[in-house]
Ligand code: IPD
């Protein structure tokens with residue numbers, strides 16, 4: 001087992017608590033926009049592949065969040081999926097924004113999507129906020145302070161048998177053309193776990209592991225904004241996160257395994273068969 005996340009130093013912790021409040025406000029505002037435009041006629045375009053969508057609401061939410069950060073935190077670095085941030089190496093605080101995680105769901109009117117905002121302090125995950133606007137579920141984690149859902153403390157499950165586990169995953173947008181397509185892993189878990197879900201939002205998948213709704217989650221080829229908030233949520237809810245070899249998750253989050261802890265080695269073993 002890896003050690004749990006260490007607490008932040010006192011001064012940094014107080015600043016992190018302020019940033020949590022700011023992130024929560026911006027996530028609620030972006031979420032309100034998503035609710036307002038949900039199932040209305042919106043502009044939808046493609047990005048890296050014909051199955052990789054972006055909507056006008058992704059852009060509007062990102063613009064809202066980035067404008068709020070420019071006003072409140074002009075010195076911080078911002079990495080935002082749709083390209084509005086200015087990422088910098090010299091800033092202590094770095095915001096990582098997924099304005100809509102679950103864009104395919106959003107575009108199809110499938111009610112599973114969220115706003116995800118992660119904040120790093122000197123390269124370490126410090127704050128994570130994920131907001132599901134349809135369920136009005138606000139997931140919040142601060143390093144060393146625990147994870148919560150609408151103010152209720154979150155804990156991972158204690159399940160230790162993969163045969164009893166509900167497991168989640170997802171597929172990257174290059175699934176049609178890449179040999180590293182996650183399909184064999186998917187089949188293996190269909191055979192070994194109780195059931196498997198592919199619900200279309202990596203950030204919510206991770207929050208659901210933290211909340212004990214899922215026992216485990218893995219995915220390959222993620223981007224930093226997919227996992228910046230959710231990985232901290234799992235760590236702070238007592239779970240375990242790693243890359244496929246069991247080492248710490250890559251900071252950029254390309255491959256990720258997140259479990260309740262007892263299942264971690266079994267999940268890694270399946271991923272290596
Ligand atoms: C995607 C979702 C999906 C995951 C993909 C992500 P997007 O993010 O998180 O669940 O399987 O890997 O790219 O495009 O909806 O922000």
Ligand code: CA
Pocket residue numbers: 098100101102202225226
């Ligand atoms: Ca995403």
Ligand code: CA
Pocket residue numbers: 058081098099100101102103
């Ligand atoms: Ca997105």
